[in-house]
Amino acid sequence: MKRSRLLMIFSVVLTLALLATPAFAADPNPGSGSADVTVMNADTNTGGAASTVLAQYYSQAGTLSNTRQQNVAPLGSYQFRAADSGLPDNWVGAMVLSASTELAAVATIQWTGGSAGDGVEADSYSGFASGSSRMNVPFAVYAPNAQYTVFSVQNTESATTANITMKYYNRAGNLDATITDTIPPNGQKMYDLHIPGAKIPVWGNIPYFQSNGNWTGALVIETASSDQKVAAVANNFWPRYSVAFNASSRGARKLFVPSVEHRYSNPNTDNGWLGFSVTIVQNLGTSNTSVTLKYINKDTQNIDLTLGPITLGPGVAVGCNTRSGGAGCTAAGTYNTLGALWAGSVIVESTSQDVAAISYSIRPRDNEAGAYTGADSSNAGNNTFLSEVYQIGGGGSARTLWSLMRLQNVSSNTATVQVRFINRDGTIVNSATQNITIAGEKSFNFNLREDNPINLGGNWSGAVHISSNQPLAVVVENLWGLSKLAAYNGYSR
Missing domain, CATH: 2.60.290.11 (TM1070-like)
Known part of the structure; x- marks a missing residue:
């Protein structure tokens, strides 16, 4: 059974009842969550034999908790449901999928009983074909009573401990915290930015937090050597929404963001917004770069708006919000040119350094949100x-x-x-x-x-x-x- 680039790695919870307990009563609470993983056999030879997909569930300590397998026909798919996993309640860990053919897979977390207006939320993220010695998280935040990020890092190697360094860069361009940790082989750790701990920055000691009442920025996660590889996924929680997205192992000078919106029936009320998007771009280089964002109408195919150039320092990110503009990006009124029912895509271009991007869309009227990672030509x-x-x-x-x-x-x-x-x-x-x-x-x-x-x-x-x-x-x-x-x-x- 092949276990090279066909290895699919899931780096967040696969739990039957994960309860996220807030450090402060007013912080968002997603409730209880469980993750189902759907795998697709990417063999395009429809006359070929089915592939046996092996699913291995590893605890946070890296021990094998359970194994399942399923035959999947070429181009066929199968859902490994959390309810059928044989794992106990409150189990947290990671999953490794391997097969004799190439695989595509996605995990979907269903949250219930949380603080969202309707009590339910859902998040999805894609599997990783391999780990990397560097992962980039363009968006991380702790804003008391408003939102916070939980990111998870999985050691994708079965015999080597991962020694990781996590660098926190704020939106003003400063490196605010550098934290080290170790993750055992096949193991996984979660870093909840709203729960104080030895491996979480002390927000009250950081000038950016003191001045703004919140911390917003980006992370760079690096291992001590190239033979130590990890994968990372982030969740972000608001009182009424949640999203998940894959961290990026690399960047590019040109990124593609397929789904962006600017839709409202009344722009002056929260419930009047049908959907807005936030595109976040992180500089992965060692010197400044300038970025531009082009907003392309899905119907007319015209470039309706170009933002920038925006200067980003090393490791620094900027967020461009089609509803409110965004500090360092543009004023809210700039997006009026898109109109009330705009949907389309974005192209991000950087002049001198590789960048990574994520984008999330929020639909306030319906208490919905979703996120994904910007793509470059090499992962298209x-x-x-x-x-x-x-x-x-x-x-x-x-x-x-x-x-x-x-x-x-x-x-x-x-x-x-x-x-x-x-x-x-x-x-x-x-x-x-x-x-x-x-x-x-x-x-x-x-x-x-x-x-x-x-x-x-x-x-x-x-x-x-x-x-x-x-x-x-x-x-x-x-x-x-x-x-x-x-x-x-x-x-x-």
């Missing part, structure tokens, strides 16, 4: 695999669970694209195959809430295979009615 691809896609319930307002797929062409040439919907057993829903074209550096959206042009029968869950003659970056947003939203990056090669 001609074949993209989406392991968790839905169209359930009647069409339109009667739909109870559906997927939005955001496809962005990362090349300058027009892409000819085929989108195939795949049943869990690997059979192709031929009537739903879609053939489209996407202009260079533009985007295209599929919304499975509607039956036209795609009707999958009203009770469909499965996977999607996208093939293209030009590399694409793809993001999926899964919506449970108007109550939960979870987003993840597609796996491309």
Whole structure:
């Protein structure tokens, strides 16, 4: 059984009942969470044999807690449910998936009983094909009573202890804390920024926190040597929302952000906002760089707004919020040019240093939020695999669970694209195959809430295979009615 780049690593909780207990009563509480992991066999030879997928659950100490396996047909998919894992309540750890074929996978955490307006939230993040000696987290925060980040780091090596250094850079450009820790082989640690501890910065001692009443910035996580490799995922919690996103092992001078919105019925009230997005860009270099952000309309394909240049120091991040602007980015009114029902994509360009990016969207009216990681041309691809896609319930307002797929062409040439919907057993829903074209550096959206042009029968869950003659970056947003939203990056090669 292969265990090289086919190794899929999940670096946050896979729990049956994880209770996040706030350090202060007014801090957000997501409630109890459990994570299901959906895996897709990325073998495009549909006449080939099924692959045996081995799922191994490791505790935070790195001990093997349980093992499961499942045969998955080429292009087929299977969900390893937390309820079927055989793990006890309150188990926290990580999962390793391996197989004889290449895999794509996504974990989805369902939260219940929390402080959200409707008591429920959902988050998703993608598996890692391998670990890295450096992980970059463009967004981390502790704001008392308002929001905080929990990030998890997994040692992806089975025989080597990972000695890690975590550097906290604030939005003003200063390095505020440097903290070291060790993670045992196959082990995992969680760092909850709202619970005081030996491995958490003492916020009250940091001038940025003293001046602002919160700490907002970015992290760089590095191992002591190249043979020590880790993976990292972050969760962010607000009173009414939560998101998860993958940390980046590398950056690029040009990044693609497929899903951004600026939608409202009344911009002056919270419930009047249907959706806004925050794109956060982190400088991964050792000297200053200038970045620009181009906002591209999904319907007209026009560049409706260009922001920048914005100067970023080493390790420093900036957040550009389509609702409020953002310190160091722009004033809120700048985004008025996008109009009231704008959706599209963003291209981030850096002049002299590699950058990483994440983007999250918040829909205040519906208590929903989702996040994902910006892609560069090296992690886009001609074949993209989406392991968790839905169209359930009647069409339109009667739909109870559906997927939005955001496809962005990362090349300058027009892409000819085929989108195939795949049943869990690997059979192709031929009537739903879609053939489209996407202009260079533009985007295209599929919304499975509607039956036209795609009707999958009203009770469909499965996977999607996208093939293209030009590399694409793809993001999926899964919506449970108007109550939960979870987003993840597609796996491309």
